[in-house]
Amino acid sequence: MSMTDTHLDELVPSRYAVNVSDIEVLVISDGVLPITASTLATNTEPENLAGWLHDMYLPPDVLDWPLNVVVVRSADRTILVDAGLGVEFPDFPRAGHTVARLQAAGIELPSVTDVVLTHLHMDHVGGLLSDGVKARLRPDLRVHVAAREAEFWEAPDFSRTCMPPPVPEVLRSCASRFLSEYRNKLRPFETEYEVAPGVLVSRTGGHTPGHSVIRLASGGEQLTFAGDAVFAPGFDNPGWHNGFEHDPEEAVRVRVDLLTELAATGGSLVATHLPFPSVCHVAAQGDVFRCVPAVWDY
Template identity: 30%
Template structure:
């Protein structure tokens, strides 16, 4: 570029900067805060499938009492090292897979069961360009209210055209008339919520069970990761050489249980089995280097697992503006 031309352009830049400064000085009027977050959805490609992470919202959890296996003060100190304090703002995530032929939702959020800060999955699904009536299948990692509560709205099916798929052990434990959960007094409210969330689908013939490690629908496989609940299952989707494993509740949070895998949570029905499931999930994810989706990792909850000595670390996927 000739010097004269360069001077022309740089001179113009100086004029623009000067004009910008003038405009900035004249724009001093304040504006009210919106008080709203951006819609909670985020997309990645998995081969030619489109995966949409959907936020059901966030909720503050008392991690100093929720975590078990460490004294509360140790948990507080561990949180402080990561610039956090209890209660910890914790995500509730679900995942929609668009195969081009079907819309498959893994977990369904909380509905109205856990307060006004949650239950945002339907609005974020709409913001992402889909509607509840379009969902063909829902695979539940397990039947806890933050994964199954969103199946109903005012007692009616939120997803009226969807078939719900649940591990047989999980379904029998929570829903069977002689199910074990009904014999445990402390689970009474969870049993009631499970029945309320799934009864409309049972009545409509839209609840199906699958066996351990089975494929509830073509292209979606599962792995039993029992302990948190009896039929807690991870869901795997593979396409075009890419692999995504949707964990459910293998971990709660992004770091403490990676640093200390032996730490459990109060709602693990079998803590020892939950630890074993976590160890297996961590090792497999680190060895195979696939993408993991976590229900309670910071939204969008997508990342990979890395070995760090004898423990592990969570590495979030970098943000991409492209799908």
């Protein structure tokens, strides 16, 4: 498998390779999703969010929401962390590219030994539901997800979320379909599980009850894939609630704890919805934080 040599005929790069000592990491852009800007901060005055969007040179009403997944190679394991949206959502034509971009990077689906899911929202599992994908995956594939996450989606509670009206039902049906189709491949864990040497998945809760992050550690280097624990406004406004968070107060605690940890350790951060390739460091500034983009490694 080559993670760096094959190129897509695209003007904008869609994959970025970085090493964590002996662990290979490939960040892949699944594309972008349109998102209603108001869902980025549901507990602050509209003018505060409008000011942030203006300062970040982002549109005021609907913006493109980056969607990233990662491939991790440690020892003899090739691990896909999240799977993007998939191609079955025609309203989102600019997302759902994970499978094609894996292939363009020389990563064939049968080579994937493990899938780790940060949570079961459709933009994290949809790629596994696209036509023909499951049949191309190896029979002994292991899909790691927190037990609490699988349990939650049997009867999900959206009472504390703030999403556009059609979204909760789409999320519920997508998660239900995923659990039905992949139940025999699930390897649920309670609090944490070492998927491969230096690859630890840990349940955080907050965004969803079983939301998890993946910490990579090798040779004194560290990288954390934070899933949906950190969004772009969450550095300088960590207390803002995102409309997709099922427990907003707990999500704030998780976000602050994680950003505090990364600021202290100096470890790298990658997150699902930060601008591609999203590799950055975290600096603490009083009770808020600053995203320090990593220098690209050529």
